[in-house]
Every structure is written in C-alpha cells, then in structure tokens.
C-alpha cells in the first residue's frame with residue numbers, strides 16, 4: 526500500500542482501498558483503510574461486520590464526506606428539498622446501523638477467533654502438501670477466510686478436490702478468478718488490443734489463484750480440526766484416485 530500511495534501521489538492519482546473483507550486488518554501497525562484517499566468496507570453477509578448488505582466509505586479530504594453523503598442520499602443536501610445533483614438511494618437504515626455497531630464491538634473477538642481457527646488449520650496441514658496462504662510478516666490479517674493453496678501439480682484436480690471437500694460437509698469455496706479472466710473485463714481488454722495478442726496482465730494471479738481454495742475461518746477450534754480432517758481426507762482421496770489411473 527505505501528508504495529501504491531507513493532506512486533499515485535507523484536501522478537495526482539487518487540487511491541481507493543478495497544477493504545471489503547479486511548475489517549480490523551493492519552499493515553506494519555497501520556489499519557487498512559487509512560492508507561489511501563478513500564476506502565470501502567463491505568458489510569454484506571459473511572463479512573467480519575455484517576449489516577445484511579451495504580458497507581461504509583472512509584475518506585481523507587475535507588469536503589469529500591459531504592459529497593459522498595449527498596451522492597448516497599439521492600443527490601440531496603441537508604435540506605429536505607435541497608436537490609443538488611443526480612444521486613443514489615444508498616443510505617443505511619437505522620436497524621442496519623445497529624447491527625453494524627454491534628458487529629464493531631464484536632470485531633476484536635471475531636478476529637481473534639478467526640486467527641485461532643487459522644492456527645488450527647496451520648497445525649493440521651503442517652507437513653502435508655497443502656499450505657496456508659500466509660500474510661506478509663508485517664501484516665496482521667483479519668482472516669475473513671482461510672486461503673489454502675494446493676500444490677502446483679494438482680492444479681488440474683482443483684475442481685475434484687473442491688467437490689470432495691464439500692462432500693465431507695466442509696464449507697469451502699473456490700477463490701476469485703484473476704481480474705483479466707472475467708469475461709467482460711477480458712472482452713474490454715481485447716477491444717483495446719485491436720487484434721493484437723492480449724498481454725498476460727496478471728501472471729502471478731493467473732498462476733496462483735486457480736490453486737487456492739477458501740475455508741471457513743469463523744468456526745470454533747473444534748470445528749476447524751474437524752474441517753481440516755475432512756479436507757485432508759478429501760485431498761488424499763483425490764490424489765490416490767488419480768495415481769491409481
């Protein structure tokens with residue numbers, strides 16, 4: 526983040542931090558959401574703070590807060606008939622705000638509980654071919670999910686492993702695709718290429734993301750042990766079957 530902010534500052538570019546999943550996470554002691562000019566946190570289901578849907582935007586510069594409020598409130602100013610510009614109807618209902626405040630109070634406990642579950646996964650997968658995707662040493666993640674990485678040689682088995690883990694009744698999901706493989710992004714990029722071959726814009730994401738599965742981290746330590754055992758059974762089962770072929 527500091528490097529991104531430095532590059533952007535030199536070019537007059539505003540930085541918007543996508544902190545959708547990272548409530549309470551920090552980098553080198555600095556909370557995420559405080560690096561850029563704007564930051565957005567999601568409060569949608571499964572997030573560390575959930576209000577049902579929606580989220581919150583942080584902003585640094587004086588004046589931007591009022592503009593954001595205005596845009597979220599049908600383009601209106603503070604007066605009832607104060608129509609200033611075309612806006613949206615994104616205001617947060619009070620009931621949702623109450624849920625959000627309660628989530629905020631529970632956030633430190635939720636982060637600590639998720640870290641304990643991840644520590645269980647770490648111990649359970651130690652010495653196996655699976656590994657936890659670790660955060661950099663200067664980062665303190667909030668562990669919205671626990672990302673596990675399959676060995677590179679198992680990449681073609683990812684979907685079979687996923688299905689076998691789900692069949693063990695373990696909550697698992699395939700991680701997000703690389704941005705440049707999302708069909709509408711790919712076709713937009715292709716238009717800009719005007720017939721030239723598409724550059725490999727995200728080589729690391731394209732190599733790594735197809736190997737990553739996400740496990741539930743908001744579980745008790747007991748459930749994390751149970752889930753880890755299910756994951757290992759499923760992984761070993763698929764590996765054994767493919768070797769037997």
Ligand SMILES: Cc1ncc(COP(=O)(O)O)c(C=O)c1O
Nearest residue numbers: 543545546567568569578579580
């Ligand atoms: C990294 C990231 N950005 C943005 C979003 C979108 O958040 P929302 O569902 O609140 O629109 C998500 C949702 O999971 C996300 O994980």
